[in-house]
Amino acid sequence: MADSAVRVRIAPSPTGEPHVGTAYIALFNYLFAKKHGGEFILRIEDTDATRSTPEFEQKVLDALKWCGLKWSEGPDIGGPYGPYRQSDRKDIYKPYVEKIVENGHGFRCFCTPERLEQMREAQRAAGKPPKYDGLCLSLSAEEVTSRVAASEPHVVRMKIPTEGTCKFHDGVYGDVEIPWDAVDMQVLLKADGMPTYHMANVVDDHLMKITHVARGEEWLASVPKHILIYQYLGLEPPKFMHLSLMRNADKSKLSKRKNPTSISYYTALGYLPEALMNFLGLFFIQIAEGEELLTVEELAEKFDPENLSKAGAIFDIQKLDWLNARWIREKLSEEDFAARVFVWAAENDRLKEGLKLAQSRISKLGELPDLAAFLFKSDLGLQPAAFAGVKASPEELLEILNTVQPDLEKILEWNKESIEAELRAIAERMGKKLKAIVAPLFVAVSGSQRSLPLFDSMELLGRAVVRQRLKVAAQVVASMAGSGK
């Protein structure tokens, strides 16, 4: 391996709260770069214009920074191969797509989403794998020209060999063979003029001189498409490594419904970034015996990318907790510890805003902890008794919690105004008074009936923590309903 030339990247999509899975893949790339003395680059993949937002991008950057993963090139600091945000690179992709079309490796497709949906429906019904049927492949050159001239919406698809298999080597999976007939005629350029992931990814990795692509295993099946695009463009593909995904306790892909997956959740609860990295790093390093408390530097030393498991490992928060505890007591000096606590308490203005909210509600300063502690607690220790003052049956409570939880996910920008608006809408929809909705939420979020204003508190706690508390509350309430309280 030409160590000096190693360049790897993390390429997150800013379509939601920063995910621990992103940190997991980022850490792998970071360790890989560190191990080989290479460069670690950040690129924002926001080709999905409908879901990407600048706010999420900022959060992703902040979260990765919090993790301590420093990139040497990125949208915030620039670099020799910028810009590092795909939406800013829109014009860069055009010539590459054109080249593929001109060389007859791609074609324009005018099929509507509705037609494609029907087509796939029919294929599924017939027990066949859904694939583009190639309708627009047979369009005459004249027809294509005239329809393009009439600015009819269309996409560009890539052609796929009709027989044979795609063979390639993967750093984790070894030699892989995927038959071409299992590969669809992937869209390369969307109707809005934005490239798809596949197109943008290949062009950018080439232009940014990426040597090793390490990403989640969900991409393995797409490698043939990528290799083909490299071929069509006359480019040399990088080395691929597909990492096993972290799992929920039930082995499914780690998801926010079943686990706290938001990095901000771990920040809010007072996990140390070092501990989180330590924990994630353990997925890449097999410790047969001996010390598991490791810094990123130590992880890099022990890191062996040749020896990785293909089985997805379950995200075990208990082990994270153990590591975090050890980091707190063994790795921080008294001064460091105190400094961390202050920084943590001040995070997101929790302390300052919390005090403001509390001022009008206490008669003695000593009441403050009882009133505001829920802003800082990692576990409310919620008991069924806490709901005693709420006039609703367990079944009603459960219905409210289960309705509110998914609806809060729809809020784009998390602040007290949007939260209030959403809750009012829910109340109306359920035919209940706002108060009937808010009362149980109040308990779920704060753990008591006397506390700080709900909407403000929810904003301060952040979406991830609120999500988790509602989930816990739903469990508590469900146990009440189950026991026939």
Place this chain on the structure above:
RNA sequence: GCGCCCAUCGUCUAGCGGUCAGGACGCCGCCCUCUCACGGCGGUAACACGGGUUCGAGUCCCGUUGGGCGUACCA
């Protein structure tokens, strides 16, 4: 459905033909101790199943079962 992949204690894993199947988290017990933690010591618990191959299989092969991922104008 089809394609690819995976399979050792509850969880993370070591093992690369011969081990009392090792370590770590968790859990339990004991010790330490003004409480609680921490720490120390000990315990609990696994080779998914069925066929082969072999003197010998957790380790190799085949099948079954279970699970995962993919199958988008999302990444």
